[in-house]
Amino acid sequence: MTKDIYIGEISRNEELQEDCFLMKVKVASSFENPLPGQFVMIRIAGLNDPFLSRPISIYSFSRGRNYCLLELLYRVVGKGTQILAGLIEGSQVEIHGPLGNGFEIQTVKKNIVFIAGGIGIAPLSLLIESLCRRVDCSPLAMTVYLGFQGASAVIGLDKLKKLCCDITVCTDDGTLGAKGFVTQIFQKDMKKFTSDNTSIYACGPKEMIKSLAKILNKSKFSCQVSLEERMACGTGACMGCALAVKDKKGVFGYKRVCADGPVFNLADIIWESRV
Ligand SMILES: Cc1cc2nc3c(=O)[nH]c(=O)nc-3n(C[C@H](O)[C@H](O)[C@H](O)COP(=O)(O)OP(=O)(O)OC[C@H]3O[C@@H](n4cnc5c(N)ncnc54)[C@H](O)[C@@H]3O)c2cc1C
Numbered sequence: 001m002t003k004d005i006y007i008g009e010i011s012r013n014e015e016l017q018e019d020c021f022l023m024k025v026k027v028a029s030s031f032e033n034p035l036p037g038q039f040v041m042i043r044i045a046g047l048n049d050p051f052l053s054r055p056i057s058i059y060s061f062s063r064g065r066n067y068c069l070l071e072l073l074y075r076v077v078g079k080g081t082q083i084l085a086g087l088i089e090g091s092q093v094e095i096h097g098p099l100g101n102g103f104e105i106q107t108v109k110k111n112i113v114f115i116a117g118g119i120g121i122a123p124l125s126l127l128i129e130s131l132c133r134r135v136d137c138s139p140l141a142m143t144v145y146l147g148f149q150g151a152s153a154v155i156g157l158d159k160l161k162k163l164c165c166d167i168t169v170c171t172d173d174g175t176l177g178a179k180g181f182v183t184q185i186f187q188k189d190m191k192k193f194t195s196d197n198t199s200i201y202a203c204g205p206k207e208m209i210k211s212l213a214k215i216l217n218k219s220k221f222s223c224q225v226s227l228e229e230r231m232a233c234g235t236g237a238c239m240g241c242a243l244a245v246k247d248k249k250g251v252f253g254y255k256r257v258c259a260d261g262p263v264f265n266l267a268d269i270i271w272e273s274r275v
């Protein structure tokens, strides 16, 4: 995958919640319009430790007169994201992208269900935003299930409230919205949707995606998931993000989450270990 590496300039890097930041980065206007679900590999320009870039989904994208504005919503979990959190306005970052396949939009289905766990809201938010902007989106009924550990971890909700979707917030501890895991709350509501008329899009931690796979197992719902796999090169060169999948004929193989994904059909993913 050959995509340009851009030097971006940070115009804002604000802590929205404890350890959760919104970074706005200006890049040259030659940056391609991203598809919802695509991501960038980001690293501090000129810094060698950590050497590897980190994958972050594109949360929002717009074009100015002579630049593009990328918005990245990220949670601090380790060294790379900690360094990003310390960057101030005017700092430069290397941005490689947009990378990955993005979500496939199936407009023939009337109901669209989005299931996000934690920071998994980032790629789904861009998808919802772009569907709401479409002139033909009025026949669509969009339902969003958002799961967080607790009220203090809720992120990205204000932006979604401005969009044309019905939102159910869930927290593991019940401090906001419905109490329980987001997949459990969705499961309780499942009878509201029919598989022939509903597309599901999900992003979140691996355990959440695995639970969703169990819930949807044997159902005919079409579900695309964006995976937050650990990555090294991010461009398909190292096989560090290999994912076991089966093709349409049920034949087992491996795909690279960075280059062939990060979006996959949930039903194609093989979860059990083969070794
Ligand atoms: C396609 C894609 C899109 C992503 N989009 C976003 C986003 O929009 N916002 C965001 O905050 N994060 C996103 N992530 C996850 C993000 O890339 C990692 O959190 C980040 O790389 C961690 O780097 P670090 O140096 O801070 O942590 P490290 O020091 O590398 O790791 C610290 C801890 O986090 C765990 N960890 C690291 N990477 C991941 C991962 N990918 N999934 C689960 N646990 C991990 C490690 O096991 C370790 O316990 C995305 C990942 C992928 C693959």
Ligand code: FES
Binding pocket: 230, 231, 232, 233, 234, 235, 236, 237, 238, 239, 240, 241, 242, 256, 257, 258, 259
């Ligand atoms: S991270 Fe190197 S191939 Fe995907």
